[in-house]
């Protein structure tokens with residue numbers, strides 16, 4: 001494979017461990033579940049976004065940027081990781097956030113503030129209708145101040161960010177060999193699609209016996225089929241040959257476990273989070289990993305993964321996102 005590898009800046013603690021969940025697996029009676037601990041990529045940098053940001057920051061620096069602009073929900077893990085790596089790199093950051101400014105800066109938002117990010121809040125309807133315009137306005141504002149902004153899309157999901165999980169596939173394949181396992185499935189939570197895109201492309205090119213399944217936490221399976229494919233096509237055109245994208249035959253997304261919507265979860269998600277925490281000491285979050293894990297459990301019960309002895313769950317982080325939901329747990 002002749003790839004034009006872009007520069008990257010190591011930021012994450014890698015490789016992350018791949019650990020079996022023996023008690024949860026035994027309880028379910030399905031395949032052995034392995035967790036890829038991408039919640040351990042860093043303490044406040046916890047989660048999947050940092051793998052993408054290794055490439056996005058390198059690209060920003062190559063372009064001489066001095067401000068990173070990105071977007072997300074008020075409790076965005078991606079926005080928090082971006083704010084912190086900007087501070088680490090000596091750059092400024094500006095976060096375009098969807099929702100009202102809360103009275104208190106809790107969890108991810110507290111970390112955004114500590115990292116010195118400047119923040120602007122927009123009501124959900126305005127954010128949805130005008131996100132590209134909001135980026136353009138902020139870029140212009142920084143340019144007028146003589147600064148060079150670099151725009152990172154929501155979740156860091158684009159051709160540049162895709163490299164993060166493309167590389168994670170090599171890391172996983174090495175761990176499969178060391179552990180002597182051959183999982184047929186790798187599952188993850190899908191929010192902006194970049195994690196699923198990198199994994200799907202990476203496995204299609206490097207180890208096609210592995211199927212990647214994304215559990216959507218917001219939009220539909222059709223939406224993600226298009227979004228993931230668009231990121232893969234853009235990556236192939238920029239870093240390989242366009243034909244290489246044809247290695248990906250399907251983009252598999254399950255949208256049956258979104259529940260009431262992004263950032264909203266039914267009581268069973270909180271029950272699953274509490275059960276996994278006390279059974280395995282593994283902490284999930286209600287926005288992403290809790291929904292995906294819950295979805296995986298239900299699909300194991302339905303027999304969807306009956307053809308594999310091992311299944312890998314990518315723990316994409318998100319622990320700070322748990323704290324604003326403290327009232328949803330009943331003891």
Ligand SMILES: *Cc1c(COP(=O)(O)O)cnc(C)c1O
Nearest residue numbers: 077191192193194195288316318
């Ligand atoms: C952003 C995020 C995801 C989803 O990853 P995408 O690449 O945006 O689809 C999953 N889990 C957590 C904790 C996240 O912060």
